[in-house]
Amino acid sequence: MATADNSRDRMEQNTAPRPAAVKGGLHIPGTDFYIDPAAPLPEFSKPHAPAYSAFQAEGNKKFVALLTGKSVVPRFRQLSTVKTFFSPSLQQFHGGGAVLWPEDNIYYYACVFDKPRGKRIMDSPKDDLNLDISYEAAGKPLLTKFIEPAIQLLAELHKHDISHGAINLTNIYARPDFSTTGVLFGEFLSAPHSYEQNVIFEPVGRSLADPLGRGPAKDKHDLYALGACAALLALGKNPFKGAKNGEIIARKIEQGSYGALVGRERMPPGLAEFLRAVLNDDLSARWGLEDALKWMEGSRMTVKPARATAKAARSFQFGEHNYSYLRSLVTAMAKTPNMTAQVLKDKKLLQWLQRHISDKSTIANFERHFGSDKNPGENYDSPSLMVAHATIALDPDAPIRYKGLSVMPDGFGNALAHAVLHGEDNAPYLEILQYQLYNYWFEMQHIHLPDSAALVLEIEKARNFMKQKMVGRGFERGLYMLCKDMHCLSPTVRKFFIRDAAGLLAAFEQMAEDGKLPAIDGFFDRHIIAFLAVHEPQVIEPFLSLISSNNAGRRLTGLMHCFAAIQRKFDGGPAPQLIGWFIRNIRPALERIHDRRLRQKLFEQLQKMQDTQSFDTLLNVIDNPGVINADRKSFFAARTEFTVLQNERMHLQKLLAHRHTLGSDKGRQTAMLVSLGLSSLMILLSVLSYYHII
Incomplete structure (x- = not known):
C-alpha cells in the first residue's frame, strides 16, 4: 500500500488545476506527461497493453506509455515504490494516471516508462532470437552483460520486497552488438505477476496454471526465468520455436527443464553450473537469490542434482x-x-x-x-x-x-x-x-x-x-x-482506477468540479465501503452506521466524517469543490438541531464558508459536541416544561368539556358547609339561652 506521503502527493496532483493542453498530446492526470494518440509504438506493445509515444511539455526526450487496466489489473501497490527505484538494467517507471482514450472512449491506466534502447531479443515465444549470437560468439559478456546485472537487479528489487515476475526474452531489450553493451530488462508493473510469462520461462508447476492464477513470483521463480533466458542466449536459438505450450510442458516433464532447454549442447562449466542450479525442477534444491549472489562473487557452490522424472515401467x-x-x-x-x-x-x-x-x-x-x-x-x-x-x-x-x-x-x-x-x-x-x-x-x-x-x-x-x-x-x-491490487470497482469511481483512500477523495473532488457527483444515497456503495474497509478501515468503520443509514442527514454527516478522516490521515489534501457541494446540500444534516433559530443561524454560517477546504472545519459547525449538547439540554428542558403545560391544558379542557355542571359540586359542598355552620350556630345559641348564659 502506498505511504501517506505518496498518497498525499497523488491527491494534490489529481486535484490540482489541469495543465494547458499540448498540441497533439493527451494529458495523463497526476503527471506532467502527455500521450500522442497518433503515434503508436507496436514494437513496444504487449498483448494486454498497447504502447504509444509519450512526452513532456518541456524537453525532447521520448517515452513510452502503456495503456493497461482494461484486460488485467496492474501492480498498483508497487507503483509508488518502483517510481523511486532506479537501476541502469531496468526500464524506468515515471508515473501513471487514468486517461479517457479517444479511439474507443474507454478509460485506461497509462504507465509511462523510458523508451527502451535496442530491440526485443525475441518478438514472441514461438519465434527465434533477434540476436545472431551464441555463447561462443558472446563469450564472457553473457555473464557480465546479462546474468550478473540481472542478479544484481533482482537483489536490489528484493531489498524493496519486490520481485520482477516478467523476465523473458520478449521483455528484454538489447542492441545487435550485444557483446559490447548491456541489456535492459523491461517493465513489470502493467500486468500481474507472471501474466506475461510463456511456459518456456516458468517451472512446470506454475506453467500448468492459468497466467492470471500463477501468483506472485518469488526469487527462485525469477532465477528460473533468468536461467531459461540465459540458456536460449547461449544456444543462440529457440529450441521451442513453433512449439505449442502443451508440447513444451511435456518436454520439460520428460527431460527435465535443463534437458529440455539445453539438450545435448555442451556449456562452459561456469554457465552450466548456474543453469543446472536455477533450472532445477526440485524447488527445495533450486538456487535462491542468496545462492546466486554467492556464486557471482566467486564462492564455490554445491549444485544439487535434479531429481529425475520417474518413468513408469508400464x-x-x-x-x-x-x-x-x-x-x-x-x-x-x-x-x-x-x-x-x-x-x-x-x-x-x-x-x-x-x-x-x-x-x-x-x-x-x-x-x-x-x-x-x-x-x-x-x-x-x-x-x-x-x-x-x-x-x-x-x-x-x-x-x-x-x-x-x-x-x-x-x-x-x-x-x-x-x-x-x-x-x-x-x-x-x-x-x-x-x-x-x-x-x-x-x-x-x-x-x-x-x-x-x-x-x-x-x-x-x-x-x-x-x-x-x-x-x-x-x-x-x-x-x-484476496486481490490487494484491485482498484475500486464501484461504478461511481471505476474509471479513476482508485487504489487508496486519498485517490477516492481526489476522485470525488474531480466529480464535484465537473458537476457529476451522484445523489447522496449513491455516494458510497458496497464496493466503495468494502474497498475502504480493506485498505483504510480507520476512515470508514467508525462511521459505517451513519453512512449506511436511511436518514439523509445521518448519511451526510457520516460521509463528511469519512472524508475528514481521509484528509487527516493524508495530511490535509484540499477538497474545496466537494466541500462546497456538501454546504449547498447541508440542510438534512442540520435537522438534528432542535432550535429552529439556531438551525438557521448555523445554515447561514455555513453558507459563508464556501471557500473552506477542510471537512473538519465543516464538522466543527454541524457536529460540534458543545453546540449539540447545549441544544439537546435546552430541548429536554423545553420538553419538560411543555409536558407540564400540556398536562394542565388537558386538565382544563376536561373541565371545560362539562361546563354546564362546572361549579355545581363546589356549590353543593359550600352550601352544605354553610348550612352546617348556621345549624351549629343556632344550636349553640339555643344552648346558651337555655342556661341563661346570654
Missing part, C-alpha cells in the same frame, strides 16, 4: 493415449473430469500407482481419499471435486484444477479479480472457497512452504466475510482482501 492408458509419466497423466486427467471420475472409481489407477510409481509420498497422499478401502463414488457428489482432490494429491506442485480453472492458492485472488473485472461467472471460484481446496493443496505439499499459514488465514477471513450480507462485508470485502 504405461497407463487413459482415453486414447498411453502415459508413462505420472505428471503428464495427471495433466490429461484434469481436462476430462467425467472420464477421470470413472477411472478413480474402478481402482485401476491405484493399482498402477502401487506397482509402477516409486514416489511413496505421492501414493500416500492419493490413498487418503482414493485408497483400496475408500469408495469415491459415495464420498463425492461432484466429479469435479473428486478430480480436484485426485490431481492435487498426485501432482502437489501443480495448481488447483477445478471446473476449468487452474490456479495456485496465492494466485486465486488475481484470477477472481479478473473474472469480476470482465463480468465472468464467479461460481467456480466460490466453490473452491466453499470446498477449501486451498487448504487441501497445502496439506498435500511434500515440503514446508513458509507463507502457507498466513495465506490460508487470509483466505479463510475472506471466505467468512463473503458469507455475510451486511454493508462492509459480503463478496466485495472478500474480493478486495
Whole structure:
C-alpha cells in the first residue's frame, strides 16, 4: 500500500488545476506527461497493453506509455515504490494516471516508462532470437552483460520486497552488438505477476496454471526465468520455436527443464553450473537469490542434482493415449473430469500407482481419499471435486484444477479479480472457497512452504466475510482482501482506477468540479465501503452506521466524517469543490438541531464558508459536541416544561368539556358547609339561652 506521503502527493496532483493542453498530446492526470494518440509504438506493445509515444511539455526526450487496466489489473501497490527505484538494467517507471482514450472512449491506466534502447531479443515465444549470437560468439559478456546485472537487479528489487515476475526474452531489450553493451530488462508493473510469462520461462508447476492464477513470483521463480533466458542466449536459438505450450510442458516433464532447454549442447562449466542450479525442477534444491549472489562473487557452490522424472515401467492408458509419466497423466486427467471420475472409481489407477510409481509420498497422499478401502463414488457428489482432490494429491506442485480453472492458492485472488473485472461467472471460484481446496493443496505439499499459514488465514477471513450480507462485508470485502491490487470497482469511481483512500477523495473532488457527483444515497456503495474497509478501515468503520443509514442527514454527516478522516490521515489534501457541494446540500444534516433559530443561524454560517477546504472545519459547525449538547439540554428542558403545560391544558379542557355542571359540586359542598355552620350556630345559641348564659 502506498505511504501517506505518496498518497498525499497523488491527491494534490489529481486535484490540482489541469495543465494547458499540448498540441497533439493527451494529458495523463497526476503527471506532467502527455500521450500522442497518433503515434503508436507496436514494437513496444504487449498483448494486454498497447504502447504509444509519450512526452513532456518541456524537453525532447521520448517515452513510452502503456495503456493497461482494461484486460488485467496492474501492480498498483508497487507503483509508488518502483517510481523511486532506479537501476541502469531496468526500464524506468515515471508515473501513471487514468486517461479517457479517444479511439474507443474507454478509460485506461497509462504507465509511462523510458523508451527502451535496442530491440526485443525475441518478438514472441514461438519465434527465434533477434540476436545472431551464441555463447561462443558472446563469450564472457553473457555473464557480465546479462546474468550478473540481472542478479544484481533482482537483489536490489528484493531489498524493496519486490520481485520482477516478467523476465523473458520478449521483455528484454538489447542492441545487435550485444557483446559490447548491456541489456535492459523491461517493465513489470502493467500486468500481474507472471501474466506475461510463456511456459518456456516458468517451472512446470506454475506453467500448468492459468497466467492470471500463477501468483506472485518469488526469487527462485525469477532465477528460473533468468536461467531459461540465459540458456536460449547461449544456444543462440529457440529450441521451442513453433512449439505449442502443451508440447513444451511435456518436454520439460520428460527431460527435465535443463534437458529440455539445453539438450545435448555442451556449456562452459561456469554457465552450466548456474543453469543446472536455477533450472532445477526440485524447488527445495533450486538456487535462491542468496545462492546466486554467492556464486557471482566467486564462492564455490554445491549444485544439487535434479531429481529425475520417474518413468513408469508400464504405461497407463487413459482415453486414447498411453502415459508413462505420472505428471503428464495427471495433466490429461484434469481436462476430462467425467472420464477421470470413472477411472478413480474402478481402482485401476491405484493399482498402477502401487506397482509402477516409486514416489511413496505421492501414493500416500492419493490413498487418503482414493485408497483400496475408500469408495469415491459415495464420498463425492461432484466429479469435479473428486478430480480436484485426485490431481492435487498426485501432482502437489501443480495448481488447483477445478471446473476449468487452474490456479495456485496465492494466485486465486488475481484470477477472481479478473473474472469480476470482465463480468465472468464467479461460481467456480466460490466453490473452491466453499470446498477449501486451498487448504487441501497445502496439506498435500511434500515440503514446508513458509507463507502457507498466513495465506490460508487470509483466505479463510475472506471466505467468512463473503458469507455475510451486511454493508462492509459480503463478496466485495472478500474480493478486495484476496486481490490487494484491485482498484475500486464501484461504478461511481471505476474509471479513476482508485487504489487508496486519498485517490477516492481526489476522485470525488474531480466529480464535484465537473458537476457529476451522484445523489447522496449513491455516494458510497458496497464496493466503495468494502474497498475502504480493506485498505483504510480507520476512515470508514467508525462511521459505517451513519453512512449506511436511511436518514439523509445521518448519511451526510457520516460521509463528511469519512472524508475528514481521509484528509487527516493524508495530511490535509484540499477538497474545496466537494466541500462546497456538501454546504449547498447541508440542510438534512442540520435537522438534528432542535432550535429552529439556531438551525438557521448555523445554515447561514455555513453558507459563508464556501471557500473552506477542510471537512473538519465543516464538522466543527454541524457536529460540534458543545453546540449539540447545549441544544439537546435546552430541548429536554423545553420538553419538560411543555409536558407540564400540556398536562394542565388537558386538565382544563376536561373541565371545560362539562361546563354546564362546572361549579355545581363546589356549590353543593359550600352550601352544605354553610348550612352546617348556621345549624351549629343556632344550636349553640339555643344552648346558651337555655342556661341563661346570654
